[in-house]
Amino acid sequence: MQRPAANTIGHDRSAGPRWFLRRGRLGEWHSLSGVALVAALLVLWELSVRSGAVRSESWPAVTTILRAIGTGFSAEGWGTVFGSSLYRMAAGFLLAALAGIATGLVLGASTMLSRVAMPTLEIFRVLPSPAIVPPLIFILGVDDALKVTVIAIAAFFPILLNTIAGVRAADPVHLLVARTFRVPRRRILLGIQLPSALPYVFAGCRISLGLALIVTVVTEMIAGSEGVGYYIVSMQYALRPSDMYAAIILLSAIGYLLNRLFLALERRSLRWAHGLERQAAHG
Amino acid sequence: MADLLDVQGVGKTFGAPAEPVVAIRSVDLRVAQGEFVSIVGPSGCGKSTLLQIIAGLLPASTGDVHLEGRAVVAPPEGVVYLFQQYSRSLLPWLTVERNVSFGFSHLNGASAREVEERCIHHLDMVGLADFRKRYPWELSGGMQQRVAIARALAAQPRVLLLDEPFSSVDALTRLELHGLILELWGKTGLTILLVTHDVEEAVYLSDRIVLLTRRPAQVAEVFANALPRPRRPVESREDPRFLGLRHELLTRLLKPE
Numbered sequence: 001m002q003r004p005a006a007n008t009i010g011h012d013r014s015a016g017p018r019w020f021l022r023r024g025r026l027g028e029w030h031s032l033s034g035v036a037l038v039a040a041l042l043v044l045w046e047l048s049v050r051s052g053a054v055r056s057e058s059w060p061a062v063t064t065i066l067r068a069i070g071t072g073f074s075a076e077g078w079g080t081v082f083g084s085s086l087y088r089m090a091a092g093f094l095l096a097a098l099a100g101i102a103t104g105l106v107l108g109a110s111t112m113l114s115r116v117a118m119p120t121l122e123i124f125r126v127l128p129s130p131a132i133v134p135p136l137i138f139i140l141g142v143d144d145a146l147k148v149t150v151i152a153i154a155a156f157f158p159i160l161l162n163t164i165a166g167v168r169a170a171d172p173v174h175l176l177v178a179r180t181f182r183v184p185r186r187r188i189l190l191g192i193q194l195p196s197a198l199p200y201v202f203a204g205c206r207i208s209l210g211l212a213l214i215v216t217v218v219t220e221m222i223a224g225s226e227g228v229g230y231y232i233v234s235m236q237y238a239l240r241p242s243d244m245y246a247a248i249i250l251l252s253a254i255g256y257l258l259n260r261l262f263l264a265l266e267r268r269s270l271r272w273a274h275g276l277e278r279q280a281a282h283g
Numbered sequence: 284m285a286d287l288l289d290v291q292g293v294g295k296t297f298g299a300p301a302e303p304v305v306a307i308r309s310v311d312l313r314v315a316q317g318e319f320v321s322i323v324g325p326s327g328c329g330k331s332t333l334l335q336i337i338a339g340l341l342p343a344s345t346g347d348v349h350l351e352g353r354a355v356v357a358p359p360e361g362v363v364y365l366f367q368q369y370s371r372s373l374l375p376w377l378t379v380e381r382n383v384s385f386g387f388s389h390l391n392g393a394s395a396r397e398v399e400e401r402c403i404h405h406l407d408m409v410g411l412a413d414f415r416k417r418y419p420w421e422l423s424g425g426m427q428q429r430v431a432i433a434r435a436l437a438a439q440p441r442v443l444l445l446d447e448p449f450s451s452v453d454a455l456t457r458l459e460l461h462g463l464i465l466e467l468w469g470k471t472g473l474t475i476l477l478v479t480h481d482v483e484e485a486v487y488l489s490d491r492i493v494l495l496t497r498r499p500a501q502v503a504e505v506f507a508n509a510l511p512r513p514r515r516p517v518e519s520r521e522d523p524r525f526l527g528l529r530h531e532l533l534t535r536l537l538k539p540e
Binding site for chain 2: 171173174176177179180181182183184187191192195198272273275276278279
């Protein structure tokens with residue numbers, strides 16, 4: 001049985017690091033080998049400094065960076081730096097998810113409306129986020145309103161497009177079933193088209209989550225007075241590379257954790273889609 | 284008895300006006316209240332298309348369908364269509380119970396408890412009350428089709444339209460489902476219209492059999508079925524009246540035109 005949903009799930013599985021979910025001896029080995037590569041790269045980095053192969057003020061040793069990370073936790077450091085960034089990112093992402101799913105449902109279900117709206121949306125979609133920051137500064141100033149708006153706009157489109165595709169991928173037999181039982185339009189939308197779209201929605205949200213983090217940092221670099229993007233740029237100007245790298249490494253860790261959390265949430269919510277996949281695989 | 288369902292000159296043409304493909308030429312058919320009628324025809328003759336037109340799921344190109352004297356233009360109240368592909372007709376994100384209530388919970392202001400009781404009652408009728416908290420994909424094919432049958436019955440239809448509902452299960456399960464459908468038909472006073480390419484199934488189950496021609500479909504002949512009821516899975520199939528009608532139908536179906 002051909003399920004469009006299964007494609008999305010399958011794609012997700014290959015795209016995301018999922019070693020923590022696997023079972024069995026081979027799985028354990030794979031997970032260790034993944035961690036081993038990260039550790040080996042860090043050791044190489046450390047050796048490049050200690051051996052004197054790279055001598056540069058702007059290339060600190062890993063241990064120096066780790067110390068910088070450690071001191072940042074004790075002082076009023078990382079909490080303030082990342083707190084405001086994560087708050088803006090979460091606000092922008094949630095706005096994007098709400099708007100993207102709602103608009104996607106409507107446009108996915110109505111061919112007429114999507115014909116009217118899509119060209120306009122496409123024009124906005126292709127604009128790179130940094131390009132809309134200067135004009136928006138005129139309207140929204142340089143504070144949170146600006147940044148949250150830019151983040152939300154960037155994160156909106158993957159969720160919108162995936163939701164539209166998901167709604168259209170609803171099984172035509174399901175829609176006929178709804179018609180024979182005279183199910184009202186609104187219930188078809190929320191009871192069939194929305195759940196059918198969920199695997200696509202989750203895939204879109206995961207793309208958007210990454211985008212939101214990128215755009216958060218970019219907006220803080222362009223028009224920032226706080227947050228991790230502003231911090232990284234400030235540390236570079238202040239010639240404090242250890243603190244700069246410390247923030248970058250933490251940023252990477254946070255991005256990784258967010259993705260991981262999101263995958264776990266997706267697995268829980270899409271139990272039925274994975275069940276269908278299994279059923280299809282076993283005949 | 285008055286006719287419940289009246290199909291008059293229904294035809295269906297697909298494709299562009301320049302190159303029309305005539306799927307159904309013209310079909311006349313009357314079904315009385317409480318009857319079990321089968322429509323048999325060669326593969327691809329437009330049987331399912333005809334059934335979807337009768338269900339109000341597809342508009343006819345010519346002719347019309349009347350249910351209790353009212354023209355059918357959209358899925359009418361009291362008519363439920365049961366699909367061949369149970370695995371695609373059940374909603375995988377809902378439990379068995381919620382799948383059953385999906386067919387009727389929007390209809391009237393029933394309380395949550397009444398909805399639940401009605402689900403349990405109908406799942407009990409198909410022998411699946413213990414599986415109501417499971418998901419469809421956790422069940423076997425035959426069980427899934429029984430859930431679909433429970434969902435159809437829970438909507439309390441007067442007419443049940445069956446589109447080859449037994450063709451994607453194994454032979455033994457098919458016989459069990461035949462027995463179940465006959466039992467439910469006997470209990471509820473439903474009117475059933477079954478589309479199938481399985482001649483034995485048609486003879487075993489129905490009162491009358493409508494034989495369609497090859498595409499473009501029209502009624503070749505209507506056969507009254509003299510096989511006595513109650514039907515029994517083994518004995519009825521050895522009855523000379525069963526064998527005679529089966530012989531006649533198969534001969535007609537296999538005859539080159």
